[in-house]
Amino acid sequence: MAITLLPEFENKIETAITHYPVSKRSASLPLLHLWQEEFGHISDEAIDWIAAKLDLQPINILELVTFYPMFRRQPFGKHHIRICRTLSCALGGSYETHACFKKATGAEGDDHGPVSSPDGKYTIEFVECLASCGTAPVVMMNDDFYEDVNESKIQELLQKYQ
Amino acid sequence: MAAPQRRLIFKHIDAPGYTNDIDCYIKHGGYDDLKKSITMEPTAIKDEVKKSQLRGRGGAGFSCGMKWSFIDAKKVTKPIYLICNADESEPGTFKDRQIIHKDPHQLIEGMIISCFANSVKLAYLYIRGEFPEGAKILERAIEEARAKNFIGKNILGTGYELEIYIHRGAGAYICGEETGLIESLEGKRAYPRIKPPYFPAVLGLYMCPTIVNNVETLCNVKHVINMGGEAFAKIGTPNNTGTRVLCVSGDVNKPGYYEFECGSLTMGELINDVCGGIRNGRKLKAVIPGGSSAKVLRAGEKFKLKQKGADGAMVDKEITLEDIPVDFDSFAAVGTMAGSGGVIVMDDSRDMVECLANISEFYAHESCGQCTPCREGSLWMKKITHRMAHGQARKEDSALLKNVADNIAGRTICAFGEACSWPVQSFLAKFPEEFQAKANKDEELVLGK
Ligand SMILES: Cc1cc2nc3c(=O)[nH]c(=O)nc-3n(C[C@H](O)[C@H](O)[C@H](O)COP(=O)(O)O)c2cc1C
Ligand code: SF4
Ligand code: FES
Numbered sequence: 001m002a003i004t005l006l007p008e009f010e011n012k013i014e015t016a017i018t019h020y021p022v023s024k025r026s027a028s029l030p031l032l033h034l035w036q037e038e039f040g041h042i043s044d045e046a047i048d049w050i051a052a053k054l055d056l057q058p059i060n061i062l063e064l065v066t067f068y069p070m071f072r073r074q075p076f077g078k079h080h081i082r083i084c085r086t087l088s089c090a091l092g093g094s095y096e097t098h099a100c101f102k103k104a105t106g107a108e109g110d111d112h113g114p115v116s117s118p119d120g121k122y123t124i125e126f127v128e129c130l131a132s133c134g135t136a137p138v139v140m141m142n143d144d145f146y147e148d149v150n151e152s153k154i155q156e157l158l159q160k161y162q
Numbered sequence: 163m164a165a166p167q168r169r170l171i172f173k174h175i176d177a178p179g180y181t182n183d184i185d186c187y188i189k190h191g192g193y194d195d196l197k198k199s200i201t202m203e204p205t206a207i208k209d210e211v212k213k214s215q216l217r218g219r220g221g222a223g224f225s226c227g228m229k230w231s232f233i234d235a236k237k238v239t240k241p242i243y244l245i246c247n248a249d250e251s252e253p254g255t256f257k258d259r260q261i262i263h264k265d266p267h268q269l270i271e272g273m274i275i276s277c278f279a280n281s282v283k284l285a286y287l288y289i290r291g292e293f294p295e296g297a298k299i300l301e302r303a304i305e306e307a308r309a310k311n312f313i314g315k316n317i318l319g320t321g322y323e324l325e326i327y328i329h330r331g332a333g334a335y336i337c338g339e340e341t342g343l344i345e346s347l348e349g350k351r352a353y354p355r356i357k358p359p360y361f362p363a364v365l366g367l368y369m370c371p372t373i374v375n376n377v378e379t380l381c382n383v384k385h386v387i388n389m390g391g392e393a394f395a396k397i398g399t400p401n402n403t404g405t406r407v408l409c410v411s412g413d414v415n416k417p418g419y420y421e422f423e424c425g426s427l428t429m430g431e432l433i434n435d436v437c438g439g440i441r442n443g444r445k446l447k448a449v450i451p452g453g454s455s456a457k458v459l460r461a462g463e464k465f466k467l468k469q470k471g472a473d474g475a476m477v478d479k480e481i482t483l484e485d486i487p488v489d490f491d492s493f494a495a496v497g498t499m500a501g502s503g504g505v506i507v508m509d510d511s512r513d514m515v516e517c518l519a520n521i522s523e524f525y526a527h528e529s530c531g532q533c534t535p536c537r538e539g540s541l542w543m544k545k546i547t548h549r550m551a552h553g554q555a556r557k558e559d560s561a562l563l564k565n566v567a568d569n570i571a572g573r574t575i576c577a578f579g580e581a582c583s584w585p586v587q588s589f590l591a592k593f594p595e596e597f598q599a600k601a602n603k604d605e606e607l608v609l610g611k
Contacts (some may be wrong), residue, residue, distance in 0.1 A: 019327040021284070022368050025349035029332055033291070054349075067351040068332035070291045082292075086253045087454060087520045088411035088506055128335065128524055129253040129454075130292055133411035133504065134418045143294040 003045055009038055013053065024054045028064055032071055041075045069127075077116045077123035079161045082140040083149075085112075086129035092136030093150055098126055100151045104158060122158075164431035165422065168397070170405045171381050172421045175264045182299060184306035187267035193312055195387045199275045200320050204235065207279035211383060213391030215403040220247055220338075220376030221453065221502045222577075223490045226383070232363035233371045235281035240370040244282040245347065246273055248289040248296075248377050249331055249338035252453035253524060254504025257407040257419055258377040262289070262296040266303040270326070272380035274312060275387055277324050280373055284325050288343050291332040300328050335528035339576050340374040342530065353532050354576035378407060398424030402489035406503055408432065413509035415441045422488065429459075430484025433507060444509035448592070449483065451493055452501020454521050455581035457588035459483050465496040498588070514593040515600050518585060519547035525582035533574040539566045540582045547586075555600040563597075564590050 012034055020026035031050045036042060042065050051058040065071040083089075083098045102108065105117035107124050114125040132138045135147035141161050149157070174180045174190060187193070199207055212227030233242055246269070250258040261269055269287075277285050289297050304326055307313045315323050334352050336342045341360055342352035344367050359365060366372025382404055386394045395403045402424040411417045415438030433439065433446065440446050446461040464480050471477040486492050493500040508517060526544035531537040546563050549555060556562075567583035567590075590597060 019329075023348060026329075026347060028349035029330065029346070033330055033332070060349075063351060064332075064349075068291075068334050070333035085520075086524050087450075087517060088254060088417075090520050091412050091506075091508065091512070091517075127292070127333070128527060129251060129255075131250045131256045131259045131290070133254050133256050133506070134409060136411060136417075140292065145295065 003049060009034070017054075025056060025060070027054060028056070028061060029068070032061070032064060032068075036071060041072045043073075072114070076114065078121050079123070080114075080140075080142055081122055081124045081161075082127045082130070083124070084128070084130045084132075084136070084138045085126040086133075088133035089129070089136040089138060092148075094137035096151060097137045097139065097149055097154070098124070100154050101158075104154055121162075164428075164435040165426040167421055167436075168405050168423045168426070169421045170385055170397075171261065171268070171378060171407055172265075172419065174268075175260055180264070182264055182266055182303070184267055184303065184310065187265070192267050193271055193307075193310070195384045196271050196274055196278075196312060197318065199278055199387050200318055200322065204279045204281060207275065207387065210391035211279070211386055214382075214386040214394035215391075215401060216379065216382050216386060216394065217403070217490060218376055219378035219382070219407075219503065221252065221455075221499075223500060226375065226379055229363070229375075230280060230373060232361075233280060233373065238371055241284065242280055242282050243367045243370055243372040244273070244277050244280060244285040245340075245343065245367065245372060245374045246285070246287040246377060246380055247338065247340065247343060247374050248287055248293070249335075249343060250293075250377070251290055251335040251338050252455065252502045252504060253521070254409060254411055254450065254453045254506045255502040256409045256411075257503060259293065259296060260419060261377055261381060262293065263299060266299050267307070268381050268384060269377055270300075270303050270307050271312075272382070272384040273326060274307075274317075274324060276373070276375065276380055276383050277326075278322060279383075282373070283323055284327075286327055286329045286347055286367075288329050288331060288337065288347060290337070291330050294330075297328055297330050304328070334530075335524075336530045336576075336578060339578060342576065343374065344372065351530070353530055354578070356575050398426070399487075399489060402491055406488065406500070408488065408503050408505055410437050410505045410507065412505075412507035413441050413444065413512070414507050415439055425487045425489035425492070427488055428484060429486045429488060430482075432488060432505065433484070437507075440507070440509045442509070442511075444511055446483075446507065447510040447512055448508045448514065448517075450504075450506040450508075450585075451486075452499045453504040454506065454524065455499075455584055456493075456501045457498040457584050458592055459486075459496065459498060460592040463592070467492060467495050513551070514589055514596045515547060516551045518589040519544070519551040521585045522547045522582070525578075525585075529578065529582065533579065535570040536574045536579045536582065539570040542566045543582065543586050550597065550600045553600075553603065555597075555603070557601050559601055560590060560594065560597040 016030040017027045047061045051061045105122045107115040107117045109115040116123045139146045139149040216226040217223045331337045337346045337352045341355035346352040362372040469479045490500045522544040526540040529540045567586040571583040
């Protein structure tokens with residue numbers, strides 16, 4: 001297993017671990033987040049590396065990746081589009097927003113899980129309540145948050161995230 | 163006309179020129195309450211919180227003073243931890259996000275005071291994974307507070323020492339349940355723990371006594387210290403003290419967050435005066451008053467509520483949905499709950515079976531899977547409501563749905579069991595004709611388009 005990590009990244013990992021003086025295992029989620037931000041997804045190597053770093057078995061990390069919806073085992077498109085599916089957003093038209101994003105990007109398939117556009121540029125995902133129900137429908141473009149995203153705003157957003 | 167808003171927690175939120183950095187916060191009197199608290203005896207702070215009758219704002223409405231009294235710092239030999247629950251994932255709720263983004267220091271100050279009161283030296287702020295910007299804002303706020311010696315070693319020269327770290331979740335609703343949260347913070351799947359014996363106050367984080375409080379609750383602690391417990395208890399109504407941040411979403415003209423004294427307005431005033439009534443000129447059909455787990459209320463329904471009569475004696479009054487005072491006890495009395503303060507409004511064009519199918523899908527997605535009734539039942543409820551909503555209802559579906567829901571509540575490790583079955587039970591009870599019409603495939607009858 002030959003992974004070379006940038007010193008800056010390793011520093012972030014070491015700092016995260018210091019936040020849990022009682023139990024290193026607590027640093028599992030932070031390390032998974034850091035890894036996914038750096039490499040885009042959680043590979044087999046990531047699981048082995050994080051487990052070794054925290055003196056755990058790989059299964060202890062894998063079971064987190066399969067439990068927490070935000071972690072992914074496969075690479076996503078360049079931009080990750082999350083659309084809220086839950087009631088207030090649905091009342092505000094989020095199913096239309098979701099369908100429109102899929103149509104505009106050519107992403108097809110499963111209604112719920114992540115689907116990617118054929119050019120690999122976008123991965124679109126229906127997610128549960130994003131805690132901004134008063135400005136429904138809400139959308140996250142990568143880590144950026146957008147309110148009242150109805151069909152008329154979709155082209156503009158896709159232009160912005162090229 | 164509704165009483166005017168009383169902004170205590172949201173006082174500065176959205177105020178022109180108010181920014182989320184520490185200088186702005188201090189300019190507005192920020193951290194003065196910490197300076198005051200840190201000269202007090204920790205037990206004196208706990209007494210003030212008890213006197214304030216502050217109730218938790220995370221969902222259950224449990225007395226904060228009582229929760230804190232379960233841990234006696236003088237007797238406990240293990241470390242005591244405090245966790246701020248910033249998982250905010252209950253559908254319909256969007257208040258903690260505003261505090262985190264726009265007034266993070268209010269939360270940090272409330273947290274430090276609460277830690278000092280409970281002799282906590284290490285605290286975590288558990289924030290949901292989908293708040294990446296919120297997490298950055300809080301990281302910066304903590305650094306700013308550390309630079310001013312409000313966090314760290316020898317705080318303000320008193321010898322008190324405290325560290326606060328941010329811990330990000332990763333998209334699972336069940337991390338909002340306090341023992342699931344603790345497991346998650348220990349680096350495990352967020353499987354809620356069985357109580358007894360795993361009450362956080364006894365066997366919490368790392369099997370040590372732990373206090374878990376919601377963001378808004380911890381902010382309130384700061385104001386309790388500011389005005390004193392007795393003065394705080396005068397805001398609102400007896401047993402429903404302080405203010406309540408209400409998050410209104412769905413079919414109203416002006417959705418948003420509003421803060422009122424507990425019990426100072428009615429549901430009708432909230433929906434019609436504050437939120438500008440139902441959008442598109444439609445009529446009110448249903449309200450979920452406290453986050454998606456709360457039981458639904460139907461417009462036109464009559465409720466019995468004990469209220470003060472003209473002679474001051476308590477009498478049973480028959481009231482409508484619009485008459486319900488917005489406070490903890492009134493919602494409980496009409497058979498639902500004030501919960502997290504998330505009010506979801508539905509107009510008369512809405513198909514209640516579809517609305518329930520949406521909610522059931524949420525719970526099916528979020529069940530942690532430990533308990534068979536919840537894991538299997540939540541999926542069944544999703545499947546049945548979906549087929550009903552999509553024209554494939556079977557004659558027996560209403561009864562089947564009720565049977566599944568009735569066999570979850572009360573038979574699970576955590577309150578998610580109730581959270582997923584209450585919507586099903588209440589939608590079925592309040593709108594039986596809509597479910598029946600699906601079974602009869604006679605939709606027009608229901609919507610009255
Ligand atoms: C399924 C479930 C989800 C919950 N989600 C949240 C949440 O997102 N935020 C929160 O503060 N409390 C949530 N709670 C309530 C917490 O378990 C806990 O009661 C609360 O954080 C205590 O804080 P308080 O006393 O200050 O309200 C949830 C409870 C359950 C059963
Ligand atoms: S009730 Fe549901 S969410 Fe709670 S522990 Fe059981 S399976 Fe998990
Ligand atoms: S329902 Fe979409 S943000 Fe809450």
